[in-house]
Amino acid sequence: MTRKCIKNGTIVTASDTFFGDILVDDGIIVMIGVDLDAEGAEIVDASGCYVFPGGIDPHTHLDMPFGGTVTIDDFESGTIAAAYGGTTTIVDFCLTTKGKPLASAVNAWHAKSKEKAVIDYGFHLMVSEVTDDVLYELPKMIEEEGITSLKVFMAYKNVLQADDGTLYRTLLLAKEHGALVMVHAENGDVIDYLVKQALSLGQTDPIYHALTRPPELEGEATGRAAGLTGLADSQLYVVHVTCAQAVNAIAEARMKGLRVFGETCPQYLTLDRTYLERLDFEGAKYVWSPPLREPEHQQALWDALWNGQLQTVGSDQCSFNFKGQKELGRGDFSKIPNGGPTIEDRFSLLYSEGVRKGRLTLHKFVDVVSTTSAKLFGLFPQKGTIAIGSDADIVIFDPMIERTLSAATHHMKVDYNAFEGMQVVGEPVSVLVRGEFVIRNKTFVGKPGSGQYLHRKRFGEQHKLPAVPSNGYAIT
Numbered sequence: 001m002t003r004k005c006i007k008n009g010t011i012v013t014a015s016d017t018f019f020g021d022i023l024v025d026d027g028i029i030v031m032i033g034v035d036l037d038a039e040g041a042e043i044v045d046a047s048g049c050y051v052f053p054g055g056i057d058p059h060t061h062l063d064m065p066f067g068g069t070v071t072i073d074d075f076e077s078g079t080i081a082a083a084y085g086g087t088t089t090i091v092d093f094c095l096t097t098k099g100k101p102l103a104s105a106v107n108a109w110h111a112k113s114k115e116k117a118v119i120d121y122g123f124h125l126m127v128s129e130v131t132d133d134v135l136y137e138l139p140k141m142i143e144e145e146g147i148t149s150l151k152v153f154m155a156y157k158n159v160l161q162a163d164d165g166t167l168y169r170t171l172l173l174a175k176e177h178g179a180l181v182m183v184h185a186e187n188g189d190v191i192d193y194l195v196k197q198a199l200s201l202g203q204t205d206p207i208y209h210a211l212t213r214p215p216e217l218e219g220e221a222t223g224r225a226a227g228l229t230g231l232a233d234s235q236l237y238v239v240h241v242t243c244a245q246a247v248n249a250i251a252e253a254r255m256k257g258l259r260v261f262g263e264t265c266p267q268y269l270t271l272d273r274t275y276l277e278r279l280d281f282e283g284a285k286y287v288w289s290p291p292l293r294e295p296e297h298q299q300a301l302w303d304a305l306w307n308g309q310l311q312t313v314g315s316d317q318c319s320f321n322f323k324g325q326k327e328l329g330r331g332d333f334s335k336i337p338n339g340g341p342t343i344e345d346r347f348s349l350l351y352s353e354g355v356r357k358g359r360l361t362l363h364k365f366v367d368v369v370s371t372t373s374a375k376l377f378g379l380f381p382q383k384g385t386i387a388i389g390s391d392a393d394i395v396i397f398d399p400m401i402e403r404t405l406s407a408a409t410h411h412m413k414v415d416y417n418a419f420e421g422m423q424v425v426g427e428p429v430s431v432l433v434r435g436e437f438v439i440r441n442k443t444f445v446g447k448p449g450s451g452q453y454l455h456r457k458r459f460g461e462q463h464k465l466p467a468v469p470s471n472g473y474a475i476t
């Protein structure tokens with residue numbers, strides 16, 4: 001049925017809360033009001049529930065080769081899990097290889113996702129060098145593919161890391177063509193030295209992963225990237241911010257008026273460095289880069305979301321099985337594949353740990369899990385809000401359900417859950433993408449391949465406003 005009426009929910013956007021109905025036709029929200037006439041529409045009862053815009057996860061790594069292996073969750077299992085968790089759009093990182101055409105990487109990412117994704121998706125494009133070929137191809141990727149965000153790694157020396165010259169030239173290109181530059185901000189050269197030093201001393205356990213990547217090196221790289229952004233008069237988005245040092249560098253840049261934005265992730269808000277000390281190599285499950293920090297940094301991150309120094313929460317979904325994948329690093333922490341499973345629990349964790357515990361308002365919650373990512377990544381107002389004309393990407397969320405996060409009940413393929421045993425309150429019960437149920441009463445009813453690729457607008461590009469006729473009444 002193409003017409004649906006979602007009735008009697010408490011509709012919450014990043015700016016408003018109202019009680020009422022949403023009428024959806026052909027995947028688009030066509031009317032919002034109280035007691036709408038729903039003739040000919042399928043009625044969806046949302047009473048007792050919040051009705052949120054679908055979550056937007058701006059940071060995922062599905063089916064990605066990394067650390068000598070490939071992430072275990074692909075575009076099928078990853079997007080199904082995302083949908084269960086209330087996420088209806090992801091933007092995934094397309095990795096490029098030096099010397100190879102950018103188009104070959106983008107085509108490879110289309111091939112991984114096209115028949116598999118159950119929610120909508122876009123790509124960020126990694127830039128590791130700026131050659132004549134890249135200078136020729138990059139504007140085409142922005143224009144023809146709608147890939148309007150570029151990723152530069154300042155860490156992972158000899159693997160993904162780019163030098164400062166490359167970052168600077170990428171910032172200039174982004175300014176010229178209307179893209180947002182994303183950085184993994186850690187000082188890869190110094191980390192490389194510290195890792196070698198630790199291994200030479202026989203320090204091989206997972207905890208040394210954290211000890212060789214101190215927060216000072218994240219703060220330093222964040223400040224450096226922000227400085228180059230100012231010099232280039234460009235725009236920067238710092239992914240996976242973990243610590244007070246990096247928050248401060250972003251805040252300082254923003255106070256100077258720079259277009260610098262920051263994202264954190266649920267793991268940095270809820271877990272800490274002691275997890276890496278778990279016995280029997282269990283610590284490897286909690287190896288992310290940048291690493292989990294000492295507990296006091298969590299407060300700095302919550303505060304930064306609250307006060308706007310950080311603007312978004314991405315999952316950084318990058319899952320590897322404990323068995324056979326994380327185990328590659330037994331006896332050498334530097335060989336543990338970096339990353340963890342977070343795509344499914346991001347939305348609910350932010351609600352439960354954020355809203356329920358008074359660390360975020362309901363509106364701020366919607367803003368950081370959905371709306372601001374839509375705005376920064378060229379998807380607003382098609383995505384990221386509940387408004388007439390927007391895609392009907394909708395989460396019907398029961399705020400009373402109490403549950404325990406666990407690998408036994410999650411929908412990712414990965415063999416452990418990073419938040420195992422954590423109690424949360426609230427759960428998405430039904431999730432619609434462009435007006436079609438993907439999750440209905442906590443059951444997956446979607447279809448692999450139904451997710452659509454998103455050609456995104458350029459950074460700062462305005463959406464087309466509805467025409468206002470001369471009598472002053474806007475037509476809808």
Ligand code: URP
Nearest residue numbers: 184288289316318338339
């Ligand atoms: O440890 C992490 N974060 N793995 C994913 C790749 C990245 O650096 O974002």
Ligand code: ZN
Nearest residue numbers: 142143144146
């Ligand atoms: Zn375009």
Ligand code: ZN
Nearest residue numbers: 184239240289
């Ligand atoms: Zn990273």
Ligand code: ZN
Nearest residue numbers: 059061316318
């Ligand atoms: Zn990542």
